[in-house]
Amino acid sequence: MTIQTALLQGTRLLEDAQVAVPRLTAEVLLAHAMRRERAYLFAHSEQELREVEWLHYGRYLHERMRGKPTQYITGRVEFYGREFRVTPDVLIPRPETEHVVEVALEVARGAGSILDVGAGSGALAITLERENGVKTCATEISPAAARIALANAQRLQSPVSIVVCDFFSAIAPASIDLIVANPPYVPLAQREGLQREVRDWEPHVALFAGETGFEAYEQIVADAPRVLRPGGWIVMELGFGSLERVATLLAGWQDVRIVPDLAGIPRVIAAVVPVKHQPLKH
Ligand SMILES: C[S@@+](CC[C@H](N)C(=O)[O-])C[C@H]1O[C@@H](n2cnc3c(N)ncnc32)[C@H](O)[C@@H]1O
Known part of the structure; x- marks a missing residue:
């Protein structure tokens, strides 16, 4: 079977299984099966597949039709111009999260x-460290995710440190100039309405923090002042419809900024830690 025919058949199978962007998905899966770049397929459309390539391709198509996200099949995703390895132990970094990087880079000037x-995969921490060279660490509750983040850091030659702990529990007081977070923010009640690719494949600890979806924001905003230095920033990704409540949590913080994504949806919130209350002198 030629590359061209394999692509036609794969596209049809994916279409019938109602997989989004079937042609592109078939191309990505076939390129992965052949351990080639996608461009190779177009330049060699009459080439015959080797048996092993055909077997891999068939297995990948089958996995994708069962709902496994393409990125977990290929094990890769691009984020802010770099390739990250992903497994079902980590959330697949989303393009919207690149807005967190942009806002963080803006407010990080002078940060130490x-x-x-x-x-998760380390997408935020590694990207920020690679982009501005600032000393960066990350915390992660899932040891399996932390291992992936560390492997990505090593592959991308980024000296970030990854600590397995609950939010800030291992972080020294007043030691950080900028906190970034893309917290789990899907309300548990919305679980059944999620796409099967997300619900059945992405780690639940990365999606859900509790019933309301605000539990992680509440804890992060409450604990952040302990680890931030005076004048330090917090930059967080916003879930759909979460702006009002997260902004309320940040009441008392200074210089609050809200940044929309390309669709005009509020996507990032940033603010400066409140000045500590001085004890009253008698
Ligand atoms: C939405 S994912 C974001 C991953 C990555 N930063 C990104 O943007 O692609 C949230 C991450 O927070 C981690 N997490 C959840 N609860 C945590 C906690 N209490 N302490 C530390 N990390 C936690 C999850 O395991 C998951 O990796």
Whole structure:
């Protein structure tokens, strides 16, 4: 079977299984099966597949039709121009999260230390460290996710440190200039309404923090002042419809900024830690 025919058949199978962007998905899966770049397929459309390539391709198509996300099949995703390895132990980094990077880079000028809370694949921490060279660490509750983040850091030659702990529990007081977080923010009640690719494949600890979806924000905003230095920033990704309540949590913080994504949806919130109350002198 030629590359061209394999792509036609794969696209049809994915279409019938109602997989989104079937042609592109078939191309990505076939390129992965052949351990080639996608461009190779177009330049060699008459080439015959080897048996092993055909077997891999068939297995990948089958996995995708069962709902496994393409990124977990290929094990890779691009984020802010770099390739990250992903497994079902980590959330697949989303393009929207690149807005967190942009806002963080803007407010990070002069920062001496950055902390990413909830590293996942390490996409945020590693990108920030690679982009501005600031000393960066990340915390992560899932040891399996922390291992992936560390492997990504090593592959991308980024000296970030990854600590397995609950939010800030292992972080020294007043040691951080900038906190970034893309916390789990899907309300448990919305679980059944999620796409099957997300619900059945992505780690639940990365999606859900509790019934309301605000539990992680509440804890992060409450604990952040302990680890931030005076004048330190927090930059967080916002879930759909979460702006009002997260902004309320940040009442009393200074210089609050809200940044929309390309669709105009509020996507990032940033603020400066409140000045500590001085004890009254008698
Ligand atoms: C939405 S994912 C974000 C992952 C990554 N930062 C990104 O943007 O792609 C949230 C991450 O927070 C981690 N997490 C959840 N609860 C945590 C906690 N209490 N302490 C530390 N990390 C936590 C999850 O395991 C998950 O990796």
